[in-house]
Amino acid sequence: MSLINLKLSNEEIINSNFLDLCCDKYTEPLIRGGQSNADLALHNLDISNYAKLRNNVYPKSKRGSSYLSAYIRHGLIDLKEVWKYVEKFKYEDKTKYRDELLWQEFSRHLYAIVGKKSQNYLNYSINSINSKNTNTEKMNCINTVKKELEETGYMVNQTRMWFASHFSIRDGGDWNNYENYMFKHLVDGSRFANRLGWHWVMGSQTGKVYGFSKFQVQKRAKKLCDECDLNFNCPINDWPESIEITKKNIDVVTDVYKNFGPQEIKTNNKNPDFVWITAESLGDDDPSMKYFSNLPVVFIFDKKLLNSLKISTKRINFLLDCLKEISLKRDLTVVIDDPLIYLKNKLFASTFAPVPKYKKITKINKPLYEFPAQRLVQPIEFYPNSFSSWKKRIKLTI
Ligand SMILES: Cc1cc2nc3c(=O)[nH]c(=O)nc-3n(C[C@H](O)[C@H](O)[C@H](O)COP(=O)(O)OP(=O)(O)OC[C@H]3O[C@@H](n4cnc5c(N)ncnc54)[C@H](O)[C@@H]3O)c2cc1C
Numbered sequence: 494m495s496l497i498n499l500k501l502s503n504e505e506i507i508n509s510n511f512l513d514l515c516c517d518k519y520t521e522p523l524i525r526g527g528q529s530n531a532d533l534a535l536h537n538l539d540i541s542n543y544a545k546l547r548n549n550v551y552p553k554s555k556r557g558s559s560y561l562s563a564y565i566r567h568g569l570i571d572l573k574e575v576w577k578y579v580e581k582f583k584y585e586d587k588t589k590y591r592d593e594l595l596w597q598e599f600s601r602h603l604y605a606i607v608g609k610k611s612q613n614y615l616n617y618s619i620n621s622i623n624s625k626n627t628n629t630e631k632m633n634c635i636n637t638v639k640k641e642l643e644e645t646g647y648m649v650n651q652t653r654m655w656f657a658s659h660f661s662i663r664d665g666g667d668w669n670n671y672e673n674y675m676f677k678h679l680v681d682g683s684r685f686a687n688r689l690g691w692h693w694v695m696g697s698q699t700g701k702v703y704g705f706s707k708f709q710v711q712k713r714a715k716k717l718c719d720e721c722d723l724n725f726n727c728p729i730n731d732w733p734e735s736i737e738i739t740k741k742n743i744d745v746v747t748d749v750y751k752n753f754g755p756q757e758i759k760t761n762n763k764n765p766d767f768v769w770i771t772a773e774s775l776g777d778d779d780p781s782m783k784y785f786s787n788l789p790v791v792f793i794f795d796k797k798l799l800n801s802l803k804i805s806t807k808r809i810n811f812l813l814d815c816l817k818e819i820s821l822k823r824d825l826t827v828v829i830d831d832p833l834i835y836l837k838n839k840l841f842a843s844t845f846a847p848v849p850k851y852k853k854i855t856k857i858n859k860p861l862y863e864f865p866a867q868r869l870v871q872p873i874e875f876y877p878n879s880f881s882s883w884k885k886r887i888k889l890t891i
Pocket of ligand 1: 682
């Protein structure tokens with residue numbers, strides 16, 4: 494077990510503890526972690542013209558994206574909070590924005606039910622990815638998108654779609670490798686939203702493929718074509734060749750408790766010694782931290798998991814910023830260890846996270862107190878085949 498000294502700079506911490514566990518050298522993300530940065534971002538949120546500007550890519554000054562995703566993904570901003578915050582904006586912008594918040598919640602619901610099976614195709618198998626493109630390395634659009642991702646840890650939704658479409662449908666290979674690459678570098682990287690994004694693009698969720706071609710680049714980032722060596726010999730001039738899509742069944746369990754955890758606080762007559770927090774819920778409003786406001790707090794960087802994922806130092810940087818801010822308010826211990834071992838026989842409280850790793854750890858090490866996850870939509874008892882069918886059946890929690 495290594496104890497992390499949060500008094501050191503992020504660079505010192507990362508260089509002495511994380512370089513073997515990461516895929517890159519020390520890099521700072523565009524979006525900095527921490528509750529006060531999250532609060533400021535929400536305070537400054539302006540979604541005027543979001544509906545029109547959301548899909549813009551370059552120039553960056555014309556983008557309509559809100560850049561809140563890393564805070565939402567790590568629980569520093571709750572979906573309900575953003576939902577309420579955008580009430581004051583124009584109907585078309587607020588409706589579009591809220592729809593995207595619902596996509597985020599949908600991805601969490603889907604992942605809570607499907608879990609690791611989301612490594613495979615969902616409702617449709619995608620076959621005959623038959624048009625290999627050999628000139629990817631010379632494509633200015635793809636290179637620019639990759640560079641932005643590696644340098645900042647952020648991509649707009651539109652370029653995530655381009656990237657996923659290009660590497661799953663056109664320039665084939667195992668899509669999981671490319672999904673992993675994005676997951677490693679995105680500061681908002683989550684298996685729920687990232688995998689859903691890939692499934693949506695490939696057509697494995699809806700049966701409809703999102704094809705990427707020169708058309709989108711011309712429309713959203715013309716400069717990239719103008720400055721591309723392949724402008725007059727573009728390998729993605731046409732839509733991708735035909736793709737075979739076959740309906741398939743997915744075998745899942747729709748047990749609400751198993752998938753979504755407790756709906757009420759799970760209590761005990763003994764008292765916990767500390768609160769265990771996870772990367773899913775690092776905000777001041779984390780229910781377990783809030784409830785046990787005087788208890789020490791523990792965060793565990795899972796060494797085995799990090800070693801297998803090899804995420805970017807940008808993500809570690811973001812997490813360290815969050816943890817440093819918590820340590821100003823709470824007695825916080827941060828370690829690199831195996832959570833299964835660290836939590837063994839310990840009396841702790843935690844907030845449920847609807848992800849496989851949390852479920853695995855707490856199946857073996859049961860929390861004394863367990864708090865429901867924060868959510869915008871009530872848990873569901875059915876497998877959601879599509880976003881639209883899900884949306885018709887859900888109940889908001891506000
Ligand atoms: C292939 C692919 C991979 C993706 N990977 C991730 C990921 O790992 N983590 C992640 O949070 N989002 C992911 N998304 C969704 C979306 O692209 C990002 O949430 C969004 O681009 C983040 O930037 P923003 O906060 O400026 O977005 P905005 O456009 O300002 O949206 C506001 C918020 O709505 C939510 N949101 C917006 N679009 C989506 C969407 N399509 N699906 C789910 N939630 C959405 C996010 O929480 C976002 O912060 C992915 C999408 C695709 C197509």
